[in-house]
Amino acid sequence: MAANEKDKFGETMKLVERAKEDIYFAQRDRELMEKLRNQLKKVEDTGTEIHCPKCHGLLETYTFQGFTLDRCSDCGGIWMDKGELEGVLSKVTRGPLGAWLDKLAAKE
């Protein structure tokens, strides 16, 4: 094996290692998301149909750590009252929960 080919091989191995790390983090992420997702309790039969202000998809009501939030079934947007948002934010400003909420709020 020529020297430059060895270098290439080394680079490839580095990429493989990095990919493994990514997979590992993604896996941990999934477990964390799953754990947190379990805290989301869907409220069935709220009696009213609320539509997303953004895309007019149907909003589903969830409770999360004592707060109520509406999540759009179409765009994944989360809507909540101002007071509720502040309450949730004060709980999640630190730690992985904040990052998770960002992801939850992002379009999947």
Ligand SMILES: [Zn+2]
């Ligand atoms: Zn929407």
